[in-house]
Amino acid sequence: MQSIWNGAISFGLVSIPVKLANATVNHAVSFRQIHTEDGGRIRYRKVCELEEKEVPSSEIGKGFEDADGTIVPITEEDLASLPLPTTRTIDIVAFVEADRIDPLQMGNAYYLMVNGAPAAKPYALLREALRRSERVAVAKFALRGRERLGMLRVVDEVIAMHTLHWPDEIRSPQEAAPATDVTVRDAELDLADALMDTLGDVDLDSLHDDYREAVEEMVTAKVEGREPEPEKESAKGEGTVIDLMSALESSVREARRSRGEGEGEGEAGESGDKAEKDAEVTSLSSRRKTDGRAKTGSGSEAKKKSAPAKKTASGRSGSAKSGKSGSSSSSSSSSSRAKSGSSRSTAKKAASSGTKKAASSSGTKKKTASSRKRSA
Numbered sequence: 445m446q447s448i449w450n451g452a453i454s455f456g457l458v459s460i461p462v463k464l465a466n467a468t469v470n471h472a473v474s475f476r477q478i479h480t481e482d483g484g485r486i487r488y489r490k491v492c493e494l495e496e497k498e499v500p501s502s503e504i505g506k507g508f509e510d511a512d513g514t515i516v517p518i519t520e521e522d523l524a525s526l527p528l529p530t531t532r533t534i535d536i537v538a539f540v541e542a543d544r545i546d547p548l549q550m551g552n553a554y555y556l557m558v559n560g561a562p563a564a565k566p567y568a569l570l571r572e573a574l575r576r577s578e579r580v581a582v583a584k585f586a587l588r589g590r591e592r593l594g595m596l597r598v599v600d601e602v603i604a605m606h607t608l609h610w611p612d613e614i615r616s617p618q619e620a621a622p623a624t625d626v627t628v629r630d631a632e633l634d635l636a637d638a639l640m641d642t643l644g645d646v647d648l649d650s651l652h653d654d655y656r657e658a659v660e661e662m663v664t665a666k667v668e669g670r671e672p673e674p675e676k677e678s679a680k681g682e683g684t685v686i687d688l689m690s691a692l693e694s695s696v697r698e699a700r701r702s703r704g705e706g707e708g709e710g711e712a713g714e715s716g717d718k719a720e721k722d723a724e725v726t727s728l729s730s731r732r733k734t735d736g737r738a739k740t741g742s743g744s745e746a747k748k749k750s751a752p753a754k755k756t757a758s759g760r761s762g763s764a765k766s767g768k769s770g771s772s773s774s775s776s777s778s779s780s781r782a783k784s785g786s787s788r789s790t791a792k793k794a795a796s797s798g799t800k801k802a803a804s805s806s807g808t809k810k811k812t813a814s815s816r817k818r819s820a
Contacts, residue, residue: 445465445555445557446465447463447464447465447557448464448465448466449463449464449587450462450463450464450532450559451464451532451533451534451585452532452533452534452559453533453534453536453556453567453570453583453596453603454533454534454535454536455536455566455570458566458569458570459566460558460563460566460567460570461558461559461560461562461563462534462556462557462558462559462563462567462603463556463557463558463559464554464555464556464557464587464605465554465555465557466552466553466554466555467553467554467555467604468552468553471653471656472656473656473659473660473663490504505517505518505519506518506519523589528586528591530584530585530586530591531586532586533585534556534583534584534585534594534596534605535583535584535585536581536582536583536596537582537583537584538581538582539574539577539579539580539581539582540579540580540582541578541579541580542578542579542580542597545580545582545595545608546614548609548614549593549608549609549611549614550595550606550607550608550609551606551607551608551609552606552607553604553605553606553607554604554605554606554607555599555602555603555604555605556596556602556603556604556605557602567603570603571598571601571602571603574596574597574598574603575598580595580596580597581595581596581597582594582595582596582608583595583596583605587607592607592608593607593608593609593610594606594607594608595608631689632688632689632692635689635692635693635696636692638692638696639692639695639696639699642696642699642700642703643699644703661673
């Protein structure tokens, strides 16, 4: 493994000679700039703007541009005179818990390798001390002309070092926070938890760069003189509005399907089918129109439904009133029937007495008439 820096770890009065090597490798496909007319390479040359001619590297120095545009020359002697005790030293300043280091601060990763056989013993001592304490070391070191902050930790049998941004280089997250307050319901959180549980763990070694592989395949096809196979475009969700609950339910179902897990039966299956229908992505304009029609339709339906409800309510109150009046009328009718019965009996008595009087009167008249005939 090729080293990019040689120095020593300063651990109190113990000095551990080490070499610094990159812990990562970049597999990105790099391209050259060419002239599209004839395929010629585009190259940059360092030209002095005053003399308008190319300048060799031996004649190129450093300069600081002031606010007014003035260039202040800075020589290597000026930089060498500055106090920089960490030029060739990784100076450990503290040991802290690993969770004290914000991942936002972490930058490039390096391996610290033993530089010479005598350094093996103190190297192993520091490694095992870090492992047993379950802490990390915070250190200062100089690399590529500037002092940097680093974190030392144990990876298998090696001490690794991560560059750290200085605390004042971390921007406040408040600048990126949502401008408006958003309320998340418990039901949405439950679905998010279910999706997280369904996705579960993953083997990080199985993850790979699909885009880089596609670029390499395209380049290989062009080198071999054949046309590359067109890639299938994935569905894009830009400029769309989705139903969050339906999208979460569909995501849970899709994650379970991709992992070969069966879905529940009964109500769970029905709710899943409903969520699948509801989880359609619609454009913002059509969604607004649809929402407007839905609101209008629901309003008219509500009015239609409210009218029968009112009639039913009034019918119920009318029935209640008629029930009350019926009970009172039944009681009054019973008393009326009693009164009418007594009246009819009284009338019958009066009629019978009247008949008797009429009969006696007619008898008297008949006797008077017969007596008159006799006298005549």
